[in-house]
Amino acid sequence: MLKNPAEKYRPYTPISLPDRGWPEKQQTRAPRWLSTDLRDGNQALAEPMDSERKLQFWELLLACGFKEIEVAFPSASQTDFNFVRQLIEENRIPQDVTIQVLTQAREDLIHRTFASLLGARSATVHLYNATAPLFRKLVFGMEKADVIALAVRSTRLIRQLCEQHPQTRWQYEYSPETFCFTEPEFALEICEAVADVWEPCAERPMIVNLPATVEVNTPNVYADQIEYFCRHFTRRKAVSISVHPHNDRGTGVASAELALLAGADRVEGCLFGNGERTGNVCLVTLAMNLYSQGISPQLDFSNMQYVVETVENCNQLPVHPRHPWAGRLAYTAFSGSHQDAIKKGFDARKADERWEMPYLPVDPQDIGCTYEAVIRVNSQSGKSGSAWLIEQNHGLKLPRALQQDFSQHVQRETDSHGKEMTQNALWQLFRQRYGLVAQPALALVDYKSESRQDGQLHLQATLLQEGTQRKIEALGNGLLSAAAGALSHLLKKPFSIKDYHEHTLGERSDSRSVAYIHCLYPDGSGSWGVGIDNDVARASLQALLNALS
16 A cells, blocks of 8 residues: 555545535335336446346335336346336236336437336336546546436437336436536536426426435535525425445445435435445345434335345345344454343343343344354353343343352353353253263152251252162251251261242243252352252252352
């Protein structure tokens, strides 16, 4: 890289709009959406979709609720032409869906475009030509008047062809293709000239698309350009203003959101942002951003995993695991502090409350994700992550001190191999550490207890210690007190019970119970045991045995 990039590059000049109004606006409803996955997205693929994959993508877009879909550039290839014909002839287009096709400003291409649309119920013809100084001079060698004449001539032909086929409900879209670095006055001039020919009204709807063909400035500048255009375009109320942001600077989403505040009505983009160079704006991100603010996006991503899998199959491109809202790790916390905050959020949440959850701006279940992926455990995780997974998958609500103890074992395990710990591996480690195994070292065979008149409890129990039966008998203030006295004598191991917790696993009267016991020894060390049984007393006794063994 150059030490002084200013010698080679210069910043694009921002527009002067000191009384801009968009910073004070707030988005309150969804825009019109246009998916251009089947056209702009498709042309950006190293291996464009075949007919089967395009149909699969088409069905996905319908299922997501898109009402406007740009399906092809029919004059550019026979494959695109055939796809448009297939949609029409096989009656695959719902009555409330409008297909859109793209054409350059050439007479033969426009005729070919209309040939592909014969018989369509509703269609948008999208015409574009480049308007920026760099393209006028370097690419096409045209003056401003020539560029306007080309757009006007093509628009006139499109209107004539639309009027020759009144059985189709026509809509016209015009794009000054390089709007974001076209002089604002010239962008207005050419769009006014095109609109004068089309004469937009309810019977002849028109869209003026103002694309950020290449992002060349910050999103606030793009918003200024949109607001300036909306203020000065004389037929503003008669047209829909659309934006088509690309992502060259990585700010396509911000550009689209600010453009909507600045007056745009419609957004064109692709699912997950596939498109030329660094991509188009991501419609999933835009829609979910609205959803997270309590605004219905009028699109349905209730099964986000299916959407991701379908797009990956059709595009042959992966969706990044950290993609906003849709990535497989988008709702996953490995960090101990994050996990602790999330666990506390779920512990405090009531079902009928508004969603307010640390690190989770939306409920993953709303888009078909389970809570299993929210917290995953590796060497960076703390006590809450392991406890969350044990509770979510097995119903055990670990006491805080036990959470701390178990997290130390998990830390040693993950440090030893440096990898993520699966849910199954975590559970197996928990069972081994706290005695929830098929044949514990000390197992309760049976017991009986009775209260005496002096307030003491008499306990008799049979244990199995490494294959040998042992009998214990003792008195105590309670079941565990009696058991502790007998076991200290049997094992020749003095200890005290420092902590005890219990709860049921489920809400039914016949649910099993789980008990947690922490034993403390004279040297200051301690150990935990866990017991699960239909009888809470048996669970408590087995938890004590597991702690001691």
